Amino acid sequence: MDLTLSAGQYDLVYNAFSFVIAAMGASLLFFVLVRGSVAPRHRMAITLSTVVVGIALYHYIRIFNSWVDAFTYKGGVYIQDGIPFNEAYRYVDWMLTVPLLLAELVIVLKLGKGKTRSLLIRLTIAALAMIIAGYPGEMAASDSTSKIVWGILGTLPFLYILYVLFVELSNSLGRQAPGVIRLLSALRWILLATWTVYPIAYILPALIDDPVVAELARQVGYSVADVLAKPLFGLLVLAIALAKSRDEGYAEAGDIASAQPTNATPAR
Amino acid sequence: MDLTLSAGQYDLVYNAFSFVIAAMGASLLFFVLVRGSVAPRHRMAITLSTVVVGIALYHYIRIFNSWVDAFTYKGGVYIQDGIPFNEAYRYVDWMLTVPLLLAELVIVLKLGKGKTRSLLIRLTIAALAMIIAGYPGEMAASDSTSKIVWGILGTLPFLYILYVLFVELSNSLGRQAPGVIRLLSALRWILLATWTVYPIAYILPALIDDPVVAELARQVGYSVADVLAKPLFGLLVLAIALAKSRDEGYAEAGDIASAQPTNATPAR
Numbered sequence: 001m002d003l004t005l006s007a008g009q010y011d012l013v014y015n016a017f018s019f020v021i022a023a024m025g026a027s028l029l030f031f032v033l034v035r036g037s038v039a040p041r042h043r044m045a046i047t048l049s050t051v052v053v054g055i056a057l058y059h060y061i062r063i064f065n066s067w068v069d070a071f072t073y074k075g076g077v078y079i080q081d082g083i084p085f086n087e088a089y090r091y092v093d094w095m096l097t098v099p100l101l102l103a104e105l106v107i108v109l110k111l112g113k114g115k116t117r118s119l120l121i122r123l124t125i126a127a128l129a130m131i132i133a134g135y136p137g138e139m140a141a142s143d144s145t146s147k148i149v150w151g152i153l154g155t156l157p158f159l160y161i162l163y164v165l166f167v168e169l170s171n172s173l174g175r176q177a178p179g180v181i182r183l184l185s186a187l188r189w190i191l192l193a194t195w196t197v198y199p200i201a202y203i204l205p206a207l208i209d210d211p212v213v214a215e216l217a218r219q220v221g222y223s224v225a226d227v228l229a230k231p232l233f234g235l236l237v238l239a240i241a242l243a244k245s246r247d248e249g250y251a252e253a254g255d256i257a258s259a260q261p262t263n264a265t266p267a268r
Numbered sequence: 269m270d271l272t273l274s275a276g277q278y279d280l281v282y283n284a285f286s287f288v289i290a291a292m293g294a295s296l297l298f299f300v301l302v303r304g305s306v307a308p309r310h311r312m313a314i315t316l317s318t319v320v321v322g323i324a325l326y327h328y329i330r331i332f333n334s335w336v337d338a339f340t341y342k343g344g345v346y347i348q349d350g351i352p353f354n355e356a357y358r359y360v361d362w363m364l365t366v367p368l369l370l371a372e373l374v375i376v377l378k379l380g381k382g383k384t385r386s387l388l389i390r391l392t393i394a395a396l397a398m399i400i401a402g403y404p405g406e407m408a409a410s411d412s413t414s415k416i417v418w419g420i421l422g423t424l425p426f427l428y429i430l431y432v433l434f435v436e437l438s439n440s441l442g443r444q445a446p447g448v449i450r451l452l453s454a455l456r457w458i459l460l461a462t463w464t465v466y467p468i469a470y471i472l473p474a475l476i477d478d479p480v481v482a483e484l485a486r487q488v489g490y491s492v493a494d495v496l497a498k499p500l501f502g503l504l505v506l507a508i509a510l511a512k513s514r515d516e517g518y519a520e521a522g523d524i525a526s527a528q529p530t531n532a533t534p535a536r
Contacts, residue, residue, distance in 0.1 A: 032301070035301065040305065040519070040520045043301075043305070044302070044305075047298060047301045047302055050297060050301060051294050051297050051298050051301075054293065054294060054297045055290050055293070055294050058289070058290050058293055059290065062286060083341050084275060086279070086282075086283075088279060088283045089283075089286065092283055092286060092287045092290065093290070095287075096287075096290055096291065096294060
C-alpha cells in the first residue's frame with residue numbers, strides 16, 4: 001500500500017527522524033564525555049548506555065535515508081514510488097539495544113554476581129523472544145489473525161520482563177540507598193511508559209482506518225518512544241551511577257551540576 | 269550467473285549486512301571505552317580486538333554498498349543487473365583480521381616471550397595460507413576440480429591451526445588460573461564452531477542446486493559467523509583479560525558488572 005503524503009505530512013516524519021538522529025548523536029557525545037566522572041566500578045552501565053545510543057544513531061540514519069529514498073516529490077505531493085520504506089531496521093536495532101538497556105538497569109544496581117548473571121540471562125532471552133515475535137506480526141496484514149497471534153506471543157515475554165523488574169527486583173533492593181531506590185523507581189516507570197508505545201504502534205494500523213494517519217502516528221510514536229527509552233533512560237542510569245559514586249566517596253562525582261562542595265554529606 | 273530476488277530475499281541479505289555493521293560499530297565503541305578497565309599489561313589483546321572489529325566495520329560497509337549497487341528494484345523484484353557483487357572484500361578482511369584474532373588469543377595468555385613469538389609466527393603463516401588458498405577456490409565454478417583442490421589446500425593449514433590451539437596450547441596452560449582455562453576453552457570452541465561456517469559456506473554452491481537459496485545461505489552464514497568470530501570472540505578475550513587483571517590485583521577490573529568485592533577469590 002503505497003502512500004501519497006502532503007509536504008507537511010512527509011516533513012513531519014522527516015523532521016521526527018532528524019530529531020532522533022540529533023538526540024542520539026548528542027547523547028552519544030555526552031555519555032562519552034561524562035563517563036570519567038563516574039566511579040570506575042559503575043562505568044560499565046554508562047558504557048552500555050553509550051553503545052545503545054550509538055547503535056540507535058546508526059539505525060536512525062538508515063531509517064532516515066530509507067524514508068527519503070521511498071518518496072518522490074511530484075506536483076506538490078510526496079508519492080511513495082521508490083524503494084520500499086525499510087521497517088526492519090527497527091527490529092534489528094531493538095534486538096541489539098533492548099537486551100543492553102535491560103543490562104544497564106541490572107548492572108548499575110550491583111546486586112551480586114549470581115543474581116546479576118541470572119537476571120541478565122533471563123531478561124535477554126525474554127527480550128529477544130518479545131522482539132522476534134513482533135517482526136512477523138509487524139509484517140502481517142493489519143486485520144489478520146496472524147498479527148493477533150504474534151502480538152500475543154510477543155506480549156507474554158514483555159509481561160515476564162515487567163514481572164522481573166517490578167516484583168522480583170523489588171525484593172533485591174534492601175541494600176540500595178533511598179535516593180537510588182527513588183531513581184530506580186523512575187527508571188522502571190519510564191521503561192513501562194515508553195515500552196507501552198511500541199505495542200500501541202504495532203496495533204495502530206488495525207485501529208486507524210486512514211493509512212496515512214496510521215503511518216504518521218506510527219513513525220512519530222516510535223521516534224518519541226526511542227528517544228525516551230534510550231537517551232532519557234541512559235540519563236537516569238547515569239544519575240544512579242553518579243549518586244552511588246558520590247555515596248561511595250568518589251570525588252569526581254561530587255558536584256557534577258551544582259555548587260555542592262565535594263566534602264559535603266551525600267546528596268539528600 | 270545473475271540472480272533475481274524477491275524483495276524479502278534481497279532484504280534478508282541487506283538486513284543481515286546492516287546488522288553486522290551495527291554489531292561491529294557497537295563493539296568498536298565498546299572495546300574503546302572499556303579498554304581502560306583492563307590492567308595495562310593485558311591491554312594489547314583488547315587493542316587487537318578493537319582493530320579487528322574496526323577493519324570488519326569498514327569491509328561490511330563496502331560489502332553492504334556493493335550489494336545495494338549490484339541490484340535494481342524493478343516490477344516488485346530485485347534484478348542483479350548493476351556492478352557485480354564484490355566478494356573479494358571478505359578475503360581482504362580475513363587476511364587482516366584472522367592473524368589478529370589468533371594473536372589476541374595467544375597474547376592474552378602471556379605464555380612467555382619465546383613461546384609467544386613462535387606461536388604468532390606459525391599461526392600467522394598458517395592463517396594466511398588458509399585464506400590465500402580459499403580465494404581462487406571461491407572464484408572457481410562450483411562443480412570444478414580446482415574448487416576441490418584449492419579447498420583441500422586451504423583445509424590443511426586450518427587443521428594445523430586447530431592442532432596448535434587444541435593440542436600444543438593445552439600443554440602450555442599449567443600456570444593459568446582455572447577460571448582463565450575455562451574461558452580459554454570456551455574461546456577455542458567458539459573459534460572452531462564459527463570457523464567451521466566458512467568452509468560450509470565455501471562448498472554450499474556445490475550442495476544446493478537453487479543458486480538463489482545458495483547465495484542467501486552463504487551471505488547470511490558468513491554474516492552470522494563474522495559476528496560470532498569477531499565481536500563475541502573479542503568479548504571472551506576481554507573476559508579473560510579482566511579475570512587476569514582482577515587476579516593480579518588491578519582495582520579497575522575489580523567489579524565491572526556485579527557487586528563482587530575486588531579482593532575476592534577468582535571467579536568461580
